[in-house]
């Protein structure tokens with residue numbers, strides 16, 4: 436179905452941070468399958484794990500214990516603030532699981548008959564009905580009403596709005612049961628959370644019993660230079676979700692929680708494919724490679740290099756570029772509102788010049804290369820971007 440407005444490009448092969456189209460043309464890949472291919476393309480550790488799992492055992496269902504699933508859960512618990520993991524197949528599904536867990540917790544522990552989940556404006560949490568309702572952006576919700584009840588929106592990085600909402604909603608059978616929020620908003624324009632805002636959120640949640648849920652689907656699994664986005668904010672969530680980078684590009688999602696909010700009983704939530712030997716065996720190889728090859732150090736160094744280069748470029752085109760921001764290897768270049776040039780214009784021109792980029796909204800160009808990107812590849816991407824901007828800005832407000 437025509438669910439995507441696609442670029443005129445068909446890709447058939449990849450190696451590291453490079454991909455080739457069906458005509459044999461090479462591209463530097465700064466999209467990485469939308470922040471998923473953390474180890475790039477055809478990484479030997481992934482080739483080995485995929486081959487091993489398909490030869491050994493790939494799927495049996497969750498009627499039985501799955502050793503790879505246990506090992507991956509153990510790795511995630513050891514490397515995060517969580518004690519429990521539920522596996523599924525995508526980010527939206529992980530958030531659905533978190534929403535269900537939070538609702539059950541609100542009903543059974545907080546004794547709220549009509550629990551409300553607060554989410555932030557310009558957020559992105561997925562495309563299923565509940566997660567698109569949680570996604571507080573009208574452009575994703577148009578035509579899909581009636582939406583799922585039980586959500587209310589607050590501006591991002593604005594603590595007084597959260598305090599007001601909790602105060603207002605705490606009436607009769609209604610009450611705020613959870614806050615679902617991204618530590619850094621990805622699709623909404625690469626907007627990092629404020630440390631002071633998130634500290635206050637944590638404090639409010641701890642005082643009121645409201646669950647604090649972080650959507651780490653895009654920013655997590657090392658993309659920010661730390662394993663989890665919440666490590667940048669100095670606070671721990673009660674529940675968080677992971678997906679995109681978790682399997683290095685094979686489909687897997689996870690909902691992780693502290694022990695105290697693990698209120699699910701057998702039969703209350705499930706997934707046929709979730710956590711199968713194939714997906715968890717490969718994801719475990721990705722996790723172990725991130726650790727063994729010290730990839731977080733590369734993310735931090737290459738991220739600083741990229742932001743420094745982008746800031747130099749921004750200084751050359753101050754009438755076009757408004758801001759450079761991000762953490763590690765999730766970065767955004769924001770264009771001014773009052774000019775015609777859009778992120779799409781830059782992405783289209785960059786593709787022609789051999790660099791894959793993706794917008795995050797109308798005015799932000801997003802840079803999410805594989806986490807193994809090299810110093811030379813960052814320099815090459817900056818060179819291509821600079822030449823693309825030189826051409827696009829020759830005619831003022833070009834289109």
Ligand SMILES: *Cc1c(COP(=O)(O)O)cnc(C)c1O
Nearest residue numbers: 525526527559560561621652653
């Ligand atoms: C991509 C994304 C999702 C949805 O993930 P899918 O795997 O596409 O369902 C949810 N939350 C955030 C923050 C994302 O970036």
